[in-house]
Each structure stands twice: as C-alpha cells, then as structure tokens.
Amino acid sequence: MPLTNFETPKRYSYQTGFLANLETEAIPGALPIGQNSPQKCPYGLYAEKISGTSFTAPRWENQQTWVYRIIPSASHAAFEAVPCDNSLEAKFNYIPDQLRWDPFDVNTDVDWIRGLNMVAGAGDPALKNGVAYYIYGATRSMAEKTAFYNSDGDMLIVPQLGALDIWTEMGRLLVRPNEICVLPRGIRYRVDLVDNQPIRGFVLEIYNGHFQLPELGPIGSNCLANARDFQIPVAVYTYDTKSTWTVYTKFRGRLFCTSQTHTPFDVVAWEGRYYPYKYDLGRFNTIETISYDHPDPSLNTVLTATSNAHPGTAIADFVIFPPRWLVAEDTFRPPSYHRNCMSEFMGLIQGSYIAKGGGKGGFQAAGASLHNCMSSHGPDSAAFDKASNEELVPVKASVGSMAFMFESCYMVGITDWGLTKCSKLQPKYCEESWGGLRDYFQPPRAAANGENGVH
Ligand SMILES: O=C(O)Cc1cc(O)ccc1O
Numbered sequence: 268m269p270l271t272n273f274e275t276p277k278r279y280s281y282q283t284g285f286l287a288n289l290e291t292e293a294i295p296g297a298l299p300i301g302q303n304s305p306q307k308c309p310y311g312l313y314a315e316k317i318s319g320t321s322f323t324a325p326r327w328e329n330q331q332t333w334v335y336r337i338i339p340s341a342s343h344a345a346f347e348a349v350p351c352d353n354s355l356e357a358k359f360n361y362i363p364d365q366l367r368w369d370p371f372d373v374n375t376d377v378d379w380i381r382g383l384n385m386v387a388g389a390g391d392p393a394l395k396n397g398v399a400y401y402i403y404g405a406t407r408s409m410a411e412k413t414a415f416y417n418s419d420g421d422m423l424i425v426p427q428l429g430a431l432d433i434w435t436e437m438g439r440l441l442v443r444p445n446e447i448c449v450l451p452r453g454i455r456y457r458v459d460l461v462d463n464q465p466i467r468g469f470v471l472e473i474y475n476g477h478f479q480l481p482e483l484g485p486i487g488s489n490c491l492a493n494a495r496d497f498q499i500p501v502a503v504y505t506y507d508t509k510s511t512w513t514v515y516t517k518f519r520g521r522l523f524c525t526s527q528t529h530t531p532f533d534v535v536a537w538e539g540r541y542y543p544y545k546y547d548l549g550r551f552n553t554i555e556t557i558s559y560d561h562p563d564p565s566l567n568t569v570l571t572a573t574s575n576a577h578p579g580t581a582i583a584d585f586v587i588f589p590p591r592w593l594v595a596e597d598t599f600r601p602p603s604y605h606r607n608c609m610s611e612f613m614g615l616i617q618g619s620y621i622a623k624g625g626g627k628g629g630f631q632a633a634g635a636s637l638h639n640c641m642s643s644h645g646p647d648s649a650a651f652d653k654a655s656n657e658e659l660v661p662v663k664a665s666v667g668s669m670a671f672m673f674e675s676c677y678m679v680g681i682t683d684w685g686l687t688k689c690s691k692l693q694p695k696y697c698e699e700s701w702g703g704l705r706d707y708f709q710p711p712r713a714a715a716n717g718e719n720g721v722h
C-alpha cells in the first residue's frame with residue numbers, strides 16, 4: 268500500500284488547499300464580515316495583520332493573514348538575549364568534499380528550541396538570502412507557557428522519529444514521520460511530544476520567499492503533491508490573560524526572549540493565506556519512466572522555493588524518493604554518476620536508498636549526506652555492480668523507505684557542529700563509496716594494442 272493516509276485524531280481538525288485563502292472561527296461570528304478592521308471587532312477581539320510578503324507583492328505570491336485575538340502580540344516586555352549552546356548561527360566552513368553523517372542522536376533532556384542544530388547552509392538571514400539545514404532531537408516538550416517563533420525564515424520540518432504536537436497561533440497540527448509541515452516565519456508556536464516519546468528529524472529553513480508547489484509543465488494539472496492534500500489547522504484558542512508567558516525567537520541565528528501576561532494562542536478567528544500547513548508524503552503521486560533511462564529527480568519535487576532572480580532555479584527544492592515501480596528497460600536504474608551545479612543534501616527517514624548501501628557506516632535512517640556544488644557522486648561500487656547486472660523485471664523499489672533531498676542553487680557550507688561537534692561525520696565516505704570502482708573497460712583489440720591513439 269503506497270499511501271500513508273494517516274488518520275486525523277479527534278483533537279486536530281484541518282481545512283485543505285495549498286495557498287488557498289481560508290477563513291476559520293472558533294466562535295461563530297468572530298470574523299468580521301466584509302471588512303478586516305471594523306471600529307470594534309466582534310466579541311471585543313483585536314484585529315492584527317501578519318504579512319508574510321511585502322504589501323505590494325504580486326497577487327499570486329501575496330501572503331497575508333488577519334487574526335482576531337484577545338490581546339495583540341505587541342503587548343510584551345523588551346527582548347533579552349538568551350545564551351545558547353546549540354548551533355543556530357549561519358557561520359560556515361566551505362569544503363568541496365562529499366560528506367556523510369551517521370544517524371544523529373536524539374539529544375537528551377532538551378526541548379525543541381535547544382534540540383535544534385544547524386548542520387549546513389548558505390547565506391544570511393539579515394539579507395533574506397540563503398538556506399539552512401538543521402537536525403533536531405529532543406526528549407522534552409517545551410516548558411509550560413513558552414512559545415517560539417523564527418524571525419529568520421520559513422521552516423519545513425521532516426520528522427524522522429516521534430510525532431510533534433505543534434500548537435500554533437492558527438491552530439494545532441499533529442506531524443508524524445512520513446509527514447512534513449511548514450511553519451512560516453513569525454508565526455508563534457510551541458512543540459510538545461506525543462505520549463512523551465522522543466523526537467528526531469530534519470529542518471529546511473529558507474531565508475527568502477516561501478514554498479510553492481512546483482510547476483507541472485507537460486505533466487498537466489494533477490500529480491506530484493496535489494493542492495488538496497495540504498492540511499491547515501482551524502482556529503482554536505485558549506483564554507489566559509493572567510499568567511506569564513515567555514516567547515523565544517531566533518533572530519539572525521541568535522536566541523532572544525520576551526515575556527507577556529497573556530497566551531500567544533488566543534486567536535479566536537483568522538482569515539488569509541499566511542499559515543502553517545502539513546502534508547502526508549504517502550499522498551505524493553509519483554511519476555517515473557515507463558520506457559527507459561533515469562529521469563531527473565526534479566520529478567519528485569514536493570515543494571520548491573524559487574530564486575526569483577532565475578526562473579527554474581530553486582534556492583531549495585524539497586524532493587522525495589518514495590516507494591515506486593521501476594520498469595525501465597535496458598537501463599541502469601539508479602541515478603548515474605554525476606556532478607551538479609546545485610548542491611544536494613540528502614536524509615533518510617526510513618528504509619534504504621537505491622544508490623547507497625545501508626547498514627553500519629552506510630546511508631542510514633536518521634543519517635544524512637551532502638554532495639556540494641560540482642562534487643562528483645553517484646551509486647557506490649556495490650550499488651553499481653548490482654544495478655548493472657540485475658535482471659530488468661518490473662520491481663517495486665524503496666518499499667517501506669523514504670529518502671529525501673534538499674537541493675539548492677547555493678554552495679552549501681558546513682557549521683562547526685556539522686563538521687566536528689556532532690561527531691557523526693563518516694571519515695572515509697568518499698573512499699569507501701567510490702574508491703573501489705573497478706575498471707571494466709573492454710576496448711576493441713586494436714585499441715588495446717596501443718593503436719587508434721590509445722596508449
Ligand atoms: O545523488 C543522488 O542520489 C540524488 C539524485 C537522485 C536521482 O534520481 C538523480 C540525480 C540525483 O542527484
């Protein structure tokens with residue numbers, strides 16, 4: 268069964284439609300009708316507008332949401348810098364080596380904020396230009412009466428272990444392994460564990476723009492990730508104007524906090540296109556060849572963040588490798604050897620990946636790899652030998668597996684945490700993967716004798 272089709276437990280409720288202009292009210296009549304800012308909002312609520320794009324962004328990309336809340340978010344104390352040991356800053360070492368990491372740890376005794384570590388990235392959030400890749404691992408829910416928002420970019424979260432119960436200003440999301448969610452910049456949220464189970468996974472943060480569905484070109488108007496399968500929370504609020512809440516933010520890679528005497532989760536109704544959402548990867552409608560050769564992995568793009576400077580070139584594509592039938596005839600079915608001007612960061616949620624050995628020292632679930640701009644890579648020697656000799660019957664590949672790739676036009680740098688502090692880098696990745704590639708060259712006899720320019 269290729270589809271996950273996760274059930275929605277009762278306490279979560281969603282609306283659907285990627286980038287749809289939605290409206291939701293936890294109390295009927297809480298949304299003003301026909302206007303955003305009446306002199307007095309229904310039920311004595313305050314109107315607050317959250318702009319996810321500049322006011323004058325073109326209509327197709329304009330993302331704004333009006334929230335109707337009990338106390339405006341502006342009512343809080345001054346921010347204070349918070350000391351922080353984890354790797355959150357965009358400070359990079361740039362090296363061309365192919366890199367692979369063993370499965371990352373589930374950090375003990377930390378919550379979502381302290382369990383986030385940037386492993387690699389590019390650019391600078393202050394210039395709204397770049398990407399960052401994180402590993403998260405935590406064994407604790409965020410402390411009571413705390414919330415977080417990211418000032419630097421939108422975060423696409425890819426859980427690998429454990430479910431996240433994410434309470435956002437716009438409502439609640441349950442996000443499990445094989446699902447993803449996107450938390451746009453500025454939106455307040457908190458992350459709780461489910462049944463106290465540890466969590467681990469990956470994050471793709473984009474400093475510029477927002478995620479979009481990829482163009483489908485000749486594929487037509489359906490397939491890949493369909494708009495209707497994106498789930499957006501409905502409004503749900505708590506009424507708490509008494510207790511003290513601490514709100515943290517990551518602001519240019521540094522942590523700050525402020526306090527307020529009201530909950531950030533007091534939005535009774537909202538309306539707009541700027542909101543968090545989730546997607547079940549099992550619903551991805553995969554396209555593959557039914558004839559020959561290996562199509563580019565862009566066919567498996569779930570979401571893309573374009574570099575507006577250059578159409579067709581993404582600052583980040585989120586690409587998956589789901590279970591699918593491979594039927595190509597007279598074809599080397601895995602990806603071939605290649606070099607890419609885009610950089611490829613890959614992770615494994617579960618199972619194995621077609622071009623790489625798994626097991627200890629291989630490409631394992633909860634592990635990752637980086638093949639930077641123009642760094643040569645491809646199947647390891649064992650995968651090459653297998654794929655060039657296997658009988659080409661139709662096979663269901665990657666059953667029970669889910670690998671993914673963050674592909675970026677940027678040259679990607681590695682943080683100190685990614686290079687040394689995490690202690691997961693495999694020292695002999697390149698040599699062990701490709702050092703053993705054998706010479707199978709069989710020239711015609713004349714050439715082997717040194718004729719025809721071959722010596
Ligand atoms: O390097 C990789 O394994 C990722 C990848 C997959 C694919 O099917 C084609 C090209 C590519 O870079």
Ligand SMILES: [Fe+2]
Pocket residue numbers: 602605607611638644645
């Ligand atoms: Fe690749």
